[in-house]
Amino acid sequence: MRFEEIQHRIEQYKSQGKTLFTTSSFQSHSLVLLHILSRIDNTIPVYFINTGYHFPETVKFKDQVADEFGLNIIDLKSDVPKFMQRDPMGKLLFTSDPDHCCYLNKTRPVDAMLLSHDIWINGVRADQSATRAAMKEEQPAKYGCVRFHPMLDWNSKMIWQYQKEYDxxxxxxxxxxYVSIGCEPCTRRLDPDMQEREARWFGMNKVECGLHTDLINK
Incomplete structure (x- = not known):
């Protein structure tokens, strides 16, 4: 979708009385959607899923972007304290059960947002993975909420061109x-022969955190 199409769809949602929100990991490629939203309506809440495991650089970068774009950014945290996020051996879950770690720190907090909002503006792209390639521009989620994927038909070249145009x-x-940047324990540098998402949960047979598998109706 182009800017005008995204703007029209958002204005259409608002005219229908829909409540909107978006989420962001504040990676470089995710800033394109945030910048577009800042040009359309910078009051739309942007939830930063603060797992407590992010790189310090990500947290600092989030604050920088909030200031530059004039965004309404809200930290979203798990209601389960870290000392309870351990397996029977006492190890933190990201070492032994990363799926459950993601559920507690990412999927479950956003699940609650679906109860109180009508539209989740989500920046997934079809070129990122087979899971995302199977998604539609507008897709139902839980509790009657709808996922809106305005960046679905964008590719990495389009992202780069927009980044360059708007500096x-x-x-x-x-x-x-680092290219695909998530939580520090589950993110590594990208090797030349790796695809973007392979730098996440390396060696764990895992490519999604659950936000785009559990919180979507096919």
Missing amino acids: LPRHPLESSG
Whole structure:
């Protein structure tokens, strides 16, 4: 979708009395959607899923982007304290059960947002994975909420061109070889022969956190 189409759809939702929100990981490529939303309506709440495991650089970058774009950013945290996020051996869940770790720190907090909002503006792209390629531009989620995927038909070249046109800031870890940046324990630098998402949960047979598998109706 192009800017005008995204703007029209958002204005249409608002005219229908729909409540909107978006989420962001504040990676460089995710800033395109945030910048577009800031041009359309910067009061739409942007939830930063604060797992407590993010790189310090990501948290600092989030604050920088909030200031530059004039966004309404809200931290979204798990209601389960870290000392309870351990397996029977006492190890933190990201070491032994990353799926459950993601559920507690990402999926469950956003699940609650679906109860209180009508439209989830989500920046997934079809070129990122087979799971995302199977998604539709508008797709039902839980509790009657609808996922709106305005970036679905964008590719990495289009993202780069928009970043260049508007001189968007870049995540500080990109210069160190990080491309897909999530929680620090589950993110590694990208090797030349790896695809973007393979830098996440490396060696764990896992490519999604649950936000785009559990919180969507096919």
